[in-house]
Amino acid sequence: MDAFGILTKSGTFFNKKKFANDIDLFDSQRRDGAEGQSTQLPKDLDFFGDLKTSADKGKRREKPKAEQATDEVAAYSPPSQEEANRMRKQMQVNVTDNAQPPLRSVQELQSALKFEKYLMRNLSFLDQLTPVQAQGIPLACSDRDVLAVAPTGSGKTLAYLLPLLHTLGEPKKEGFRAVIVSPTRELAQQIRNELARVGVGRRWRVSILSKANQATMKADPATRSKHDILISTPLRLKHAIETGEVDLSNVRHLILDEADRLLEMGFVDQVDTIVGACSHPSVRKSLFTATLPASVEEIAQNILRLPVRMIVGRKDAAAQGVQQKLMYVGREDGKLLAVRQLVQEGQMKPPVLIFVQSVERANELFNELVYDGVRVDVIHGERSAAQRDEVIKQFRRGDVWVLIATDVLARGIDVQAINLVLNYDFPQSPASYVHRVGRTGRAGRIGQAITFFTNDDAPYLKSVVNVMKSSGCEVPEWMLKLKKPSSNQRKALKKRPIEREAVHEAAGTKVGRDDVKKHKQLVNASKRRKVAGESGTRGEPSGAAGNGSASDASE
Structure with missing residues (x-):
């Protein structure tokens, strides 16, 4: 089988109308409505491996549990402390306060927490709660600050959005009552999309802070009262606070998503300004993150007031649904050769996400793969917002099969069906590795992650090996015996990545x-x-x- 030919030639004649159901797998905004139809494809083009067969036709979809629960609410019987502890152990959940037991089912959102019927109707797609939702939602509904750590793709967004809408109750003309801070604009948009999905039935007024609405709020302060929830990146929100364009004094809920990134040194001053502006005495603060380095936890403890901490799985571990692999490539010129071998061996099944350490290297690798005839595009901070939005849309639709990204933009890419994450350049920290590989294996799917390493990366290999071990992956014994990088080495790598030979120069030596x-x-x-x-x-x-x-x- 010429897998390389499949990637190129078959893409030229891709019939979007005929294969619309399969393209929908890329589109998280439409995926819940596509069901009951199927199209038979040649085996070589079955990228997802989960296409419905003719045997599935005619089957009636069983009514989801959340939908069944809206009309008749069963009496709630809370679990005993022993049962609650047993549930936490089974879900691999650790909490510092056992006062709030985890939920046993979706129906208990209504029977135990008194969720409104409109919310339950909007959760008809939800058959069961993930661990971070089962324990995190009751915690977030209580009058406590929350520090939640859970793997990427584990359902953290719903774990804070559902309690937020429930506790806000209904829209009011009181100005912003909730603020959600995210490290990237792309992630902010995804949060808004999720709010729109679960908020149907209430006219929630949600705003993503932008230049346009900043100017409007400055020119007409009365417009500020027309919004309930504000979503923003930290720098833009800090600027709006300092110029008086937004007023956060009435905010009752402050949520930091991807808190590990927001509490890194580059964002600390901005976050500090935001926290200070949320001056209401009863404001509740929640931090959700996939990793929790010691330095970040120390800052978080200073921001939160007597928080309850929840950790799902192992701290600083990747999701268990991700099959992780390390691949030695020798030098930089071995990376492109390895990519082409993966293609020929059929391991580069779209959609594929490739990570590099800089904008320059992203563009260089893009140029190489374009000449290979691969349907590839690139996303990074130097592209305009409109360009980045269009690239993400094309990736979800399946028009782009391989997407090259940098770490900064990685946190805004939430495509459920990503099959493979390829770390072309070695990650600069364990946290970076966790966030990268967390782009696959989401929503219960199985994903693959391959990390290239060269001779220059060898001193830092143990940091990734530890994450793989904590995630339950099999790791060769000799890797476990590797020496840990020193504290100075870790700090140096996090501050500045390894200097590497340019992609196009390395390609010119062997496989240009x-x-x-x-x-x-x-x-x-x-x-x-x-x-x-x-x-x-x-x-x-x-x-x-x-x-x-x-x-x-x-x-």
Whole structure:
């Protein structure tokens, strides 16, 4: 099987209308409505491995438990302390306060916590609660500050959005009553989309802070009272506070999503300003994160008031649904060769997310893969917001099969069906590794993560090995015996990544795009000569092959 040919040639004739159901797997905003239809595909094109067969046709979808619970509410009987502890052990949940027992089912959102019917109707897609939701929602509904640590893709967003809407009750014209801070604009948009989905039935007024609405609020302060929930990145919100464009004195709920990133040194001053502006005496603060380094936990404890801490699984561990693998590539020139081998072996099944350490390297790798004919695009901070939005949409639709990203933008990419995460460049910290590989294996799916490492990365290998071990992955014994990087080494790597040979320079030594381009030109020229010979017509002028090849590769 020519897997490389499948990635290129088959993509050219991809029939979106015929395979609409499969494309929907990319689109998190539409995925819940697609059901009951199927299309048979050749085995080589079954990227997701979970297409419905003809045997599934005609099956009636069983009414979800949340939907069944809205009309008749069963009496709630709280679990005993012994049962609650047993549930936590089974879910691998640790809490510092046992006062709030975990929920046993979706129905208990209504029977135990008195969730409104509109919320329960909007949760018809939810068959069961994840551990962070089962324990986190009762905690967030209590009058306590919360510090929650759970793997990426484990359902943290719903774990704080549902209690938020429940405790706010209904829209009011009192100004912002809740603020959600996220490290990236893309993540902020995803939070808003999730709010729109679960908030149907109430006219919640949710605003993402932008230049446009900042100017409006400054020109007409009365518009501030027309919003209930504000979502923003820290720098923009800090600026709006300092210029008097927003007033957070009435905020009752402050939520920091991806708190490990927000409490890093670059954001601490901004977060401090935001926390200070939320001056209402009864404000409740919640921090949700996938990793919790000691330095971040220390800052978090200073922000929160007598918080209850919840940890799902092992701290600083990846989700158990991710199959993790380390791959030695020697030097930088071995990375592209390894990528092409993965393609030929059929391991690069779309959709694929590739991580690099800088914008420059993202662009360089993009140029190399484009010449390989791969449906690839790149997302990083130097692209405009509109460009980034369009790239994400194309990735979800399946128009883009391989997406190259940097760490900063990684936290805004939430595509449920990502099959493979490839760490082309070694991550700068265990937290970075956890967030990268957490882009796959989401919502109960099985995902794969492959991390390249070179001779230059060897001193830092043990930090990733520890995460893999904590996540339940099998790790060779010799890796477990590796020496840990020193404190100074870790700090240096986190501050500045390893200096690497440029991607295009490394490619030029062994497997550069010039060789690939020349090979394609020869193949295309051979095809034209064959066609010309059969038809008795003259071939195209020399030079057309080069132009045709470049044009085909860039489509």
